[in-house]
Amino acid sequence: MNIFIDNKSGCPIYDQIYSQIKDQIINGTLKENDPLPSIRGLAKDLKISFITTKRAYDELEREGFIYTVAAKGCYVAPKNVELLREENLKKIEGHIDEIVKLAASCNLSTDEIIEMVRFSLEESK
Numbered sequence: 001m002n003i004f005i006d007n008k009s010g011c012p013i014y015d016q017i018y019s020q021i022k023d024q025i026i027n028g029t030l031k032e033n034d035p036l037p038s039i040r041g042l043a044k045d046l047k048i049s050f051i052t053t054k055r056a057y058d059e060l061e062r063e064g065f066i067y068t069v070a071a072k073g074c075y076v077a078p079k080n081v082e083l084l085r086e087e088n089l090k091k092i093e094g095h096i097d098e099i100v101k102l103a104a105s106c107n108l109s110t111d112e113i114i115e116m117v118r119f120s121l122e123e124s125k
Contacts, residue, residue: 001030001037005046013048017056025065025076026084036066036074 003020005013024030036042039057043050057074060066067077103113 014052014055030076034076
């Protein structure tokens with residue numbers, strides 16, 4: 001598992017860890033029941049406080065992405081298809097909001113935006 005901390009980022013370190021692990025679970029890099037590094041081990045590898053790592057793991061567990069087995073460690077939870085779908089829908093909505101803002105600044109019409117989306121869809125096939 002690869003986690004990269006950007007100290008120049010305005011994003012808190014625990015959130016960087018949380019986001020990167022979550023992304024690796026969603027995209028399938030981390031599979032169901034894969035063990036995660038221990039909280040202390042990951043903190044040591046990243047040269048950060050274990051409290052920061054624990055906060056990221058707690059958030060992942062609260063949202064159902066990982067589970068903890070006492071005295072054994074943390075593991076990737078079985079994928080909840082609805083949860084993953086909701087995560088992706090939120091991302092899509094965020095991108096659409098950005099598209100709408102950019103399109104408005106360029107005076108694009110709805111038809112022009114739809115045409116651009118159709119073109120992108122055809123290109124991705």
